[in-house]
Amino acid sequence: MKQKKEEAGLHNSLVYVRQHWQLYVCFLLPALALTIIFKYIPMGGILIAFQDYNPFKGILGSKWVGFKSFTRFLSSPDFMSYLVNTLKLSVYGLLWGFPVPIILAFLLNRIQSKGIKKKVQLMLYLPNFISVIVLCGIVRIFLSVTGPVNLLLGTQINFMTMPQAWRTIFIASGIWQGAGWGSIIYTAALANASQDLREAAVIDGANIFQQIKVVEWPAIKDVVIIQFILQAGNIMSIGFEKAYALQTDLNLASSEIISTYVYKQGLISGDFSFSTAVGLFNTIINVILLVSVNKIVARMNEGQGL
Amino acid sequence: MKQVKFSKYSTQDKILVGTGYALIGLFVLAIIVPVIYIIVASFMDPVTLQNKGITFDFSKWTLTAYERVMTNSQIWVGFKNAVIYSVVFTVVSVAVTLLCAYPMSREDFRGRKFFNVIFMITMFFGGGLIPTYLLISNLGLLDSMWAVILPGAFSVWNMTIARTYYRGIPQDLREAADVDGANELVFFFKILLPVCVPIIAVLALWQFVGMWNSYFDAMIYLNDSAKQPLQLVLRSILIQNQPEPGMIADMQSTAQRAQLAELLKYATIIISSLPLLVMYPFFQKYFDSGIMAGAVKG
Numbered sequence: 001m002k003q004k005k006e007e008a009g010l011h012n013s014l015v016y017v018r019q020h021w022q023l024y025v026c027f028l029l030p031a032l033a034l035t036i037i038f039k040y041i042p043m044g045g046i047l048i049a050f051q052d053y054n055p056f057k058g059i060l061g062s063k064w065v066g067f068k069s070f071t072r073f074l075s076s077p078d079f080m081s082y083l084v085n086t087l088k089l090s091v092y093g094l095l096w097g098f099p100v101p102i103i104l105a106f107l108l109n110r111i112q113s114k115g116i117k118k119k120v121q122l123m124l125y126l127p128n129f130i131s132v133i134v135l136c137g138i139v140r141i142f143l144s145v146t147g148p149v150n151l152l153l154g155t156q157i158n159f160m161t162m163p164q165a166w167r168t169i170f171i172a173s174g175i176w177q178g179a180g181w182g183s184i185i186y187t188a189a190l191a192n193a194s195q196d197l198r199e200a201a202v203i204d205g206a207n208i209f210q211q212i213k214v215v216e217w218p219a220i221k222d223v224v225i226i227q228f229i230l231q232a233g234n235i236m237s238i239g240f241e242k243a244y245a246l247q248t249d250l251n252l253a254s255s256e257i258i259s260t261y262v263y264k265q266g267l268i269s270g271d272f273s274f275s276t277a278v279g280l281f282n283t284i285i286n287v288i289l290l291v292s293v294n295k296i297v298a299r300m301n302e303g304q305g306l
Numbered sequence: 307m308k309q310v311k312f313s314k315y316s317t318q319d320k321i322l323v324g325t326g327y328a329l330i331g332l333f334v335l336a337i338i339v340p341v342i343y344i345i346v347a348s349f350m351d352p353v354t355l356q357n358k359g360i361t362f363d364f365s366k367w368t369l370t371a372y373e374r375v376m377t378n379s380q381i382w383v384g385f386k387n388a389v390i391y392s393v394v395f396t397v398v399s400v401a402v403t404l405l406c407a408y409p410m411s412r413e414d415f416r417g418r419k420f421f422n423v424i425f426m427i428t429m430f431f432g433g434g435l436i437p438t439y440l441l442i443s444n445l446g447l448l449d450s451m452w453a454v455i456l457p458g459a460f461s462v463w464n465m466t467i468a469r470t471y472y473r474g475i476p477q478d479l480r481e482a483a484d485v486d487g488a489n490e491l492v493f494f495f496k497i498l499l500p501v502c503v504p505i506i507a508v509l510a511l512w513q514f515v516g517m518w519n520s521y522f523d524a525m526i527y528l529n530d531s532a533k534q535p536l537q538l539v540l541r542s543i544l545i546q547n548q549p550e551p552g553m554i555a556d557m558q559s560t561a562q563r564a565q566l567a568e569l570l571k572y573a574t575i576i577i578s579s580l581p582l583l584v585m586y587p588f589f590q591k592y593f594d595s596g597i598m599a600g601a602v603k604g
Contacts, residue, residue, distance in 0.1 A: 022491055023408075023415060023490060026405070027409045028409050030406070032424075034402065034456065034457075035424065035428060035460060038441070038456060039432060042437035042438045043431070043433045044433070045433050106326075107329060120334060124333065125586065129515060129585075132519060136544070137545060137574075138575065140544070140545065148343060148360075151359045208319045244522075262436075267436075276435075279434030279435055279436065290430060
């Protein structure tokens with residue numbers, strides 16, 4: 001009986017596919033092909049993390065060495081430093097950077113004139129359209145010994161060579177660039193706040209804090225939670241591009257993070273297996289973080305995670 | 307949203323809202339002041355700039371920096387490549403994404419859940435730098451523009467956004483099309499796409515800006531200087547302090563060359579950022595609707 005049902009189901013599926021072949025061939029196939037080639041085949045390439053990979057011999061011809069690369073990385077004296085640099089950069093970045101767009105959205109929401117609000121938003125979005133290279137170029141020029149910041153302070157401090165200043169520079173410039181753009185999502189959510197509720201609150205004489213608590217916060221709460229999970233889950237995949245562009249030889253003590261290390265080991269030193277192992281380590285931690293953050297938030301939020 | 311008139315706030319609220327306006331004003335200033343500084347600095351002469359910073363003495367402004375940057379061929383090669391890569395990437399990427407989102411948006415699509423899992427996995431797990439590099443190399447794509455275009459062309463995230471957008475479109479459209487006996491492709495191009503302009507505009511802008519502003523893939527896959535996009539040229543000038551020799555070669559002393567190189571950075575920043583900064587305000591009306599479509603799904 002059950003088998004018959006399955007056969008019928010399979011038959012139905014075949015009929016469906018034959019009738020709707022366009023959906024598979026014209027619509028789905030290009031994306032599926034790109035995904036398999038450029039995402040899944042490299043996943044197979046992770047095998048070289050367990051080899052002493054030799055590019056001339058390929059995966060099939062190279063020697064298997066088990067977890068050698070992993071133990072080498074985990075036992076190297078620099079391991080803790082790179083891990084801590086990565087974690088500090090992204091955790092501090094999240095803690096400082098996450099609230100700013102939300103605050104901006106609340107503030108924008110209080111601007112009375114639509115025209116002024118639009119103009120302010122346009123200004124706030126501007127830095128988002130500057131490239132990483134140009135942003136880091138600006139940061140380097142402004143903070144250089146002869147740059148405007150030193151001219152203004154009357155000092156000659158070379159900020160870019162100071163490991164203790166590096167994270168602040170990275171995070172502050174990130175907020176400068178991204179907070180305005182990041183506020184869009186909250187502004188859009190605030191626009192959906194209930195009118196009636198708001199009018200009722202005003203008639204009841206609610207002050208601004210009470211209005212935010214009753215009207216505005218409920219309107220954006222879900223978006224805030226989703227954004228938090230997404231950003232917290234990506235803690236280990238903090239961007240290579242900006243960190244690398246802000247590195248100098250003298251600030252490496254805090255600016256060398258796992259992704260820049262993977263790049264240098266792999267493509268500059270040519271240590272393919274080791275670099276792949278370090279990258280895999282990073283990815284796995286990221287997946288674990290994402291799952292845990294999602295679980296924790298779900299528990300705090302009455303079972304509602306992603 | 308209807309707003310309460312400022313004059314109707316209580317005193318405490320007035321102080322609060324006033325502080326809020328001040329905060330937002332400060333943020334706007336923090337954006338405008340550096341931008342103005344860079345614009346003015348690009349017109350200065352190198353010696354004054356280094357010793358005194360910028361001045362608003364217009365009579366002494368010069369266009370030297372712009373002449374030197376704009377007569378440099380490498381900048382133009384970079385511009386040309388950046389335009390080609392960004393346009394091709396945007397077209398390929400938006401096409402693949404919009405197409406894929408259509409079956410994935412349909413409840414009746416057989417295999418939807420399976421394909422969804424296949425796609426979602428790639429958002430959280432991947433081969434990483436070296437395996438991807440080896441693949442590109444084995445495919446013979448090193449020093450080819452497809453190396454920077456194809457690997458990132460399909461974005462699962464953008465696909466889910468487009469899918470959510472499709473689902474928000476009234477079913478009547480679909481039913482009307484069925485009556486006419488339109489097939490899927492005709493329905494998609496003739497009926498669905500024309501009502502999806504806001505989401506297409508947003509996705510196109512994101513992809514264009516993303517490609518225009520990135521440098522990592524180009525740095526690892528494109529070594530031939532004739533193929534390098536603008537951001538890599540900028541990287542040598544702004545980050546590595548290595549302007550094209552021709553730009554500063556006529557200066558006598560090392561100090562003069564260093565001063566001039568510093569000045570050229572400002573003009574380079576302006577010239578290279580101008581295209582996007584002129585373009586994005588035209589897309590502003592699409593930002594909210596596009597991003598909201600993504601937010602609903604989350």
